[in-house]
Amino acid sequence: MAKHVLRLVAVAYVLLLLxxxxxxxxxxxxGDGLGPFVEAxxxxxxxxxxxxTTVVAGWAVVLNTVFGVGTALLLVRHEFPGKxxxxxxxxxxxxxxxxxxxxALILVYGRFSPVGGLLESWGIQVIxxxxxxxxxxxxxxxxxxxxxxxPVLEELGDEQEQAAHTLGASRLxxxxxxxxxxxxxxxxxxxxxxxxxxxxxxxxxAVVSGRLxxxxxxxxxxxxxxxxxxxxxxxxxxxxxxxxxxxxxxLLTKLLRPKDRSDGN
Amino acid sequence: xxxxxxxxxxxxxxxPVLRDVSLDxxxxxxxxxxxxxxxxxxxxxxVIAGLERPDTGTVRISGVDATRLxxxxxxxxxxxxxxxxxxxxxxxxxxxxxxxxxxxxxxEIRKRVMELLELVHLEKLADRYPxxxxxxxxxxxxxxxxxxxxxxxxxxxxxxGALDAQVRKELRAWLRRLHDExxxxxxxxxxxxxxxxxxxxxxxxxxxxxxVQTGSPVEVYDNPANPFVMRFLGPVTELGGSLVRPHDIExxxxxxxxxxxxxxxxxxxxxxxxxxxxxxxxxxxxVQVTREQADRLGLEPGDTVHVRPLxxxxxxxxxx
Numbered sequence: 058m059a060k061h062v063l064r065l066v067a068v069a070y071v072l073l074l075l076x077x078x079x080x081x082x083x084x085x086x087x088g089d090g091l092g093p094f095v096e097a098x099x100x101x102x103x104x105x106x107x108x109x110t111t112v113v114a115g116w117a118v119v120l121n122t123v124f125g126v127g128t129a130l131l132l133v134r135h136e137f138p139g140k141x142x143x144x145x146x147x148x149x150x151x152x153x154x155x156x157x158x159x160x161a162l163i164l165v166y167g168r169f170s171p172v173g174g175l176l177e178s179w180g181i182q183v184i185x186x187x188x189x190x191x192x193x194x195x196x197x198x199x200x201x202x203x204x205x206x207x208p209v210l211e212e213l214g215d216e217q218e219q220a221a222h223t224l225g226a227s228r229l230x231x232x233x234x235x236x237x238x239x240x241x242x243x244x245x246x247x248x249x250x251x252x253x254x255x256x257x258x259x260x261x262x263a264v265v266s267g268r269l270x271x272x273x274x275x276x277x278x279x280x281x282x283x284x285x286x287x288x289x290x291x292x293x294x295x296x297x298x299x300x301x302x303x304x305x306x307x308l309l310t311k312l313l314r315p316k317d318r319s320d321g322n
Numbered sequence: 323x324x325x326x327x328x329x330x331x332x333x334x335x336x337x338p339v340l341r342d343v344s345l346d347x348x349x350x351x352x353x354x355x356x357x358x359x360x361x362x363x364x365x366x367x368x369v370i371a372g373l374e375r376p377d378t379g380t381v382r383i384s385g386v387d388a389t390r391l392x393x394x395x396x397x398x399x400x401x402x403x404x405x406x407x408x409x410x411x412x413x414x415x416x417x418x419x420x421x422x423x424x425x426x427x428x429x430e431i432r433k434r435v436m437e438l439l440e441l442v443h444l445e446k447l448a449d450r451y452p453x454x455x456x457x458x459x460x461x462x463x464x465x466x467x468x469x470x471x472x473x474x475x476x477x478x479x480x481x482x483g484a485l486d487a488q489v490r491k492e493l494r495a496w497l498r499r500l501h502d503e504x505x506x507x508x509x510x511x512x513x514x515x516x517x518x519x520x521x522x523x524x525x526x527x528x529x530x531x532x533x534v535q536t537g538s539p540v541e542v543y544d545n546p547a548n549p550f551v552m553r554f555l556g557p558v559t560e561l562g563g564s565l566v567r568p569h570d571i572e573x574x575x576x577x578x579x580x581x582x583x584x585x586x587x588x589x590x591x592x593x594x595x596x597x598x599x600x601x602x603x604x605x606x607x608x609v610q611v612t613r614e615q616a617d618r619l620g621l622e623p624g625d626t627v628h629v630r631p632l633x634x635x636x637x638x639x640x641x642x
Contacts, residue, residue: 216406219373220464222393223400224420224471234419238410 079300085289086297097294105271106279106295112187113262113275114255117194121251124195125202126244130236132203133210150199158196159264162189185267190275193261198254205247206240213239249310253303323382324349324475324507325370330379332365339365340376341531347475347509347524349384352501354522355511358554362531363511367477370509371400384474399468399506403480405460407452413439413463414448420471438466441500458489469504478510482517494521515555519543527551544636552638559607561631563640568610570635573598573619574628581630589621600629 086094097103131137132144150158166173166183176183183189217239221231237244259277266273270282276295284292325347332340340362347353355363368374370381372393380389388396408416415422417438421431439445442462452460461481468476481497482490498521501508512518518525519539527534527542535547546552552565559568562582574581584600584607591597596616598609609629611619621627631637 216402216404217408219393220400220402220406220408220467221419223371223373223396223398224467225394225397225423226419227394230423235408 082293082296082300086293093290094294094297097291098298100291102271102274103279103291103295106274106276107298109187109190109274110256110276113190113194114252116191117198117255118248118252120191120195121198121202122244122248124199125247125251126206126240128203129206129210133207134215147200147203150197155193155197155258155260155262156264159193159261162193162196162261162265166192184265185269185273187273189265190262190273193265194255194258197258197261198251201250201254202244202247205243205250209240209243210236245310249306252306256299256302323347324351324384325509326380326382327366327370328380328382330366330369330376330381332362332369332374332376339531340369343379343528343531343533345526345533345536347507349507350505351507351524352498352522353509353524353526354518355509355526355528356515356518356554357513357528357534359513361528363513363528364479366528367479367509367511370475371398371477372396373400397471397474399471399473399476401461401464401468401476401478401481403483405452405457405464405484407455407460407464409452411451412448413444413450413452413455416452416463417466417470419467424471434470435466438470441469441503442466456489457485458493461485461493465500469506473506476506476508478508480511480513483512490517497521519555527554529554546638549638549640557610559609560605560640561602561607561629561637564631564637565640566631566635566637568597568608570632570637571607571609571629572632573609573611573615573621575619575625577628578630581628584627584629586621586623586625586627588623589616591616600627602629 098107128143128147132140132147163184164170166176166189168174168177168182168184173183181188183192213236217235218231221235226234257277258275259281262275263278263281266275266278268274268278268282274282276299280292280295280299283289283295323346325345327343327345330340330343331338343362343366345366355366357363365374369376370383372388372391372395376389380387382388383396383398393400408419411419414435417435418431421434426434436445436448439448442465444459444463444466447455447459452463455463461484465478465481482493485493494517497510510521522539524536525539525542526536527547529550535542535551537545542551543555546555549558549565552558557568558565559571560566561571572578572581577583582602584602586598587601587606588599589596590599591613594613596611596613598611598616598621600607600609607629619627
């Protein structure tokens with residue numbers, strides 16, 4: 058009996074919080090057929106917002122993947138002073154509100170700060186422009202790759218890498234041929250999480266972008282702006298697109314993963 | 323000399339692990355580094371491979387100073403206790419790894435790998451993944467992988483330590499035969515004195531980070547440098563203030579010259595041999611006899627017998 062109640066509660070919880078809202082959005086998007094959806098998503102503003110999101114999320118994923126793998130290797134394979142501090146700092150973005158991140162970035166890289174002023178004099182505008190949005194997204198999604206990779210690296214151990222060294226492999230060869238294949242699934246998972254988080258980021262990007270329509274407007278900002286301006290079809294269409302991209306990436310990683318013959322001890 | 327180690331010291335933090343270790347390993351030999359855990363034997367092996375860097379001292383491999391060389395450039399084969407199999411590669415690709423790194427032609431790699439797989443009896447499992455192999459098969463694969471690059475020395479770190487007793491015995495005999503075929507200078511680490519005696523032609527006893535004794539299995543067993551080595555290499559018991567091997571003691575029912583009276587406290591029959599536990603002046607000792615001897619003497623607990631070291635038995639006086 059208790060089991061049935063528990064099951065009912067769990068299903069109702071997921072239904073009300075997750076399934077119902079998403080279903081309603083999808084229903085409202087496609088309620089009048091595909092026409093309005095296609096029309097909304099092909100408007101110049103929507104296409105531009107889509108492009109901005111792609112560029113920002115793309116850069117954020119690339120940077121966080123490189124940084125994430127490097128940091129995970131550093132944390133697992135090396136001993137150095139300040140290691141615990143670095144480990145703690147990695148988790149900071151989880152705790153800090155994205156809006157605070159955005160404000161902090163403006164304080165450091167804004168036109169009237171020393172750093173921002175210097176960059177401006179070199180012709181690089183960070184705030185209210187793509188670099189700032191990439192920075193904000195990178196910051197927010199920072200822990201995801203590191204945290205996905207670290208436990209797998211720990212479990213993998215370093216004996217395979219040592220064996221590769223004694224067989225004549227250089228550090229780079231060992232990384233490419235042994236370490237990377239060993240962490241590929243965890244890395245893939247981390248990258249997908251990072252991508253999903255980057256696509257959906259709102260708060261930090263909202264602050265540093267200045268929300269300039271057709272300039273620094275990402276898809277999430279587009280949804281909010283359209284909604285505020287009573288253009289619900291466009292808002293719903295963009296929201297559905299975001300959700301679909303996330304679902305498709307998740308499914309892709311599941312499908313791409315072959316029957317794992319090489320695992321086990 | 324294939325390997326010359328001079329005055330190597332190594333500490334982990336403030337704990338010294340190797341102290342002034344000097345050692346020569348003859349080309350083509352099969353040497354066992356034997357000692358209790360924490361004795362420094364694995365660290366010494368890793369120093370030879372370049373996986374650890376000594377704090378002081380030098381390592382020469384085939385006459386070349388290798389002290390500062392990375393493991394990548396030493397051309398040594400290393401076999402780990404837990405196999406370190408490349409899990410995402412097939413058996414074939416595991417063995418081919420070193421040759422692929424050296425960019426050898428495909429046909430040559432194929433030929434060499436298949437030869438090696440035949441040598442380790444894994445030719446039928448070339449397309450399997452390590453997870454589909456037993457422990458013994460994985461270790462044989464690791465050995466073939468290490469041999470593929472034609473290393474100057476082959477280093478094995480407790481190679482059979484993770485295997486069950488039966489497989490372990492088989493692999494020991496097999497390693498001995500393999501060495502007779504391949505003749506590569508081999509050093510292996512073990513804490514099992516039986517394994518060292520059975521497989522190696524030279525035994526190096528390491529304890530407390532120091533080389534305690536070096537010699538052939540017979541020398542080390544028969545002429546141990548100190549009570550520690552004697553205890554470590556085989557069974558011992560105390561008789562008249564000396565350490566003696568229990569199979570070097572004679573039991574008789576009548577008083578004999580140089581014998582001491584003893585009271586039998588227990589007789590344990592272990593298949594071929596029997597273990598006779600006795601008490602001499604309130605001190606416990608034990609004697610190893612054949613079952614046939616035990617039956618002939620008709621030993622029962624409570625009997626009084628006379629024991630003395632066999633003529634020519636090697637004993638080691640214990641400092642009092």
